[in-house]
Amino acid sequence: MTLKPRKRADASGITAVALQQSHNAALNESPSAQRASDALSTARMVNPRLPPAELEPEDKAVNHNMRVRKSTLRALGKAAEAHGMSVKQFIMTAVAEKGVQVAGHDLENGKITPWKDR
Incomplete structure (x- = not known):
């Protein structure tokens, strides 16, 4: 066929x-x-007065990997836990405080994985 x-x-x-x-x-x-x-x-x-539709491109999540020393990651984990945040939220909050525009979803508190389970 x-x-x-x-x-x-x-x-x-x-x-x-x-x-x-x-x-x-x-x-x-x-x-x-x-x-x-x-x-x-x-x-x-x-509605003839409506302007043409403007579509915003989808803001998809992508991966970004960084290699850091174990001691740095351990310190980030402890600092994030002390603030009641995930490491990602802790880092993104610090980046936002420096004036970088960070998407709202990246500032949300995700799953907090204890350091011993990583």
């Missing part, structure tokens, strides 16, 4: 429809361009 390739509209065609630059040409192109045009016209009918 062979699958037939499906023709997909490229992003420039959909963008052109959304910006109404080539409205008539795009209507004859593809169903996805038609859906983009329909969605835009529906949004304009509901």
Whole structure:
């Protein structure tokens, strides 16, 4: 069994429809361009004064690894425990205090793992 390739509209065609630059040409192109045009016209009918939607990119969690001496990590663990924080929260709070913009989720208190269990 062979699958037939499906023709997909490229992003420039959909963008052109959304910006109404080539409205008539795009209507004859593809169903996805038609859906983009329909969605835009529906949004304009509901509230024509709304500005175009602005999407913020997702702020995903990523890993950052640092190699430190055992004594440093042990000291961080003890200091964080004394403040009732996780090591991550302790470090991120210190970084935020230096003026670096830190995401709110990074300042939340996560699971505190006792040093002996690390």
